[in-house]
Amino acid sequence: MMRTEGDSWDIVTSVGLTALGVATFRALETIDPEPMIHDDYAAWFVEAAGEPHFTQMLDDPASVGKMRRFGRFMGVRTRFFDEFFAAAWQQGVRQAVILASGLDARAYRLDWPAGTVVFEIDQPRVLEFKDRVLAEHGAVAKADRRVVAVDLRDDWPAALTAAGLDPERPTAWSAEGLLPFLPGSAHDALFERIDALSSPGSSVATDDFGRGLDPQRFADTEEKFFGSNPFGNLDVSDLWYDDARAVPGDWLARQGWSVHSTTPVDLAAGYAQPITDMPAELLDLMQQARYVSAEKRR
Numbered sequence: 001m002m003r004t005e006g007d008s009w010d011i012v013t014s015v016g017l018t019a020l021g022v023a024t025f026r027a028l029e030t031i032d033p034e035p036m037i038h039d040d041y042a043a044w045f046v047e048a049a050g051e052p053h054f055t056q057m058l059d060d061p062a063s064v065g066k067m068r069r070f071g072r073f074m075g076v077r078t079r080f081f082d083e084f085f086a087a088a089w090q091q092g093v094r095q096a097v098i099l100a101s102g103l104d105a106r107a108y109r110l111d112w113p114a115g116t117v118v119f120e121i122d123q124p125r126v127l128e129f130k131d132r133v134l135a136e137h138g139a140v141a142k143a144d145r146r147v148v149a150v151d152l153r154d155d156w157p158a159a160l161t162a163a164g165l166d167p168e169r170p171t172a173w174s175a176e177g178l179l180p181f182l183p184g185s186a187h188d189a190l191f192e193r194i195d196a197l198s199s200p201g202s203s204v205a206t207d208d209f210g211r212g213l214d215p216q217r218f219a220d221t222e223e224k225f226f227g228s229n230p231f232g233n234l235d236v237s238d239l240w241y242d243d244a245r246a247v248p249g250d251w252l253a254r255q256g257w258s259v260h261s262t263t264p265v266d267l268a269a270g271y272a273q274p275i276t277d278m279p280a281e282l283l284d285l286m287q288q289a290r291y292v293s294a295e296k297r298r
């Protein structure tokens, strides 16, 4: 476990590097002959960061080999959250919060209805890098994008409301690829704060690896089934906390949210992109993940 209280990072170190990693897999998914998603922004970030492992993967996609298996799961995940936001705006929600946004380009990629405000929360150096690259490419957001540079272990609701979040209006929240990186106290506070800031009509989506995914098992499986570590020299599971925490879906249900939970394999089948070439042991591991969406009706 490499984490310390109040630790920080940029896009090529510690937890920041995981954001670059998932952007790399989104870039690879985008150029796949049968892509699950399109993210034309992801490659910009990988090129700009110049980190050797991920740069090599994009320069020579053939070298990615079995690590593409990991990428397919990233494609499923991206599509799940894309569809979550689309469902929210179809319900009339015009306020979105992307918690731990990393290099998520949804504010640019998705066709948000006019008048939608999209808040992005992440650590300052991650967001500085992201903004610099987007500015260099002249990218134009398709929503009123507001960047909130704050640590999610700190008082992020104060920073978010200062940036203009209106708790009286419904909000669509995402926490994608975030939960294991938070200590249990910050993890549980995250959902308590989302609940407190959510008026009826709000919704939240997250991917919950749960207690079933123990770090050592993940590390062993990476080597065994992806051929090598998708994140290069970084053992992502070293960055995770495995202390006690609430189960997000159960906790939200107890607060009266209407909860739906599914697995990556079921999602992929629903997207007509069934995951077929996975060894059973790997599938079992990835199936520990739950993709949870919940709606606050009252």
Ligand SMILES: C[S@@+](CC[C@H](N)C(=O)[O-])C[C@H]1O[C@@H](n2cnc3c(N)ncnc32)[C@H](O)[C@@H]1O
Binding pocket: 015, 016, 018, 019, 022, 023, 099, 100, 101, 102, 103, 104, 121, 122, 123, 126, 150, 151, 152, 153, 175, 176, 177, 178, 181, 182
């Ligand atoms: C695996 S990346 C996922 C990024 C993005 N959600 C995506 O799926 O592309 C994890 C992200 O969580 C952010 N993160 C983790 N802990 C955080 C914290 N305490 N405060 C702010 N951001 C945090 C990291 O900076 C990083 O961008």
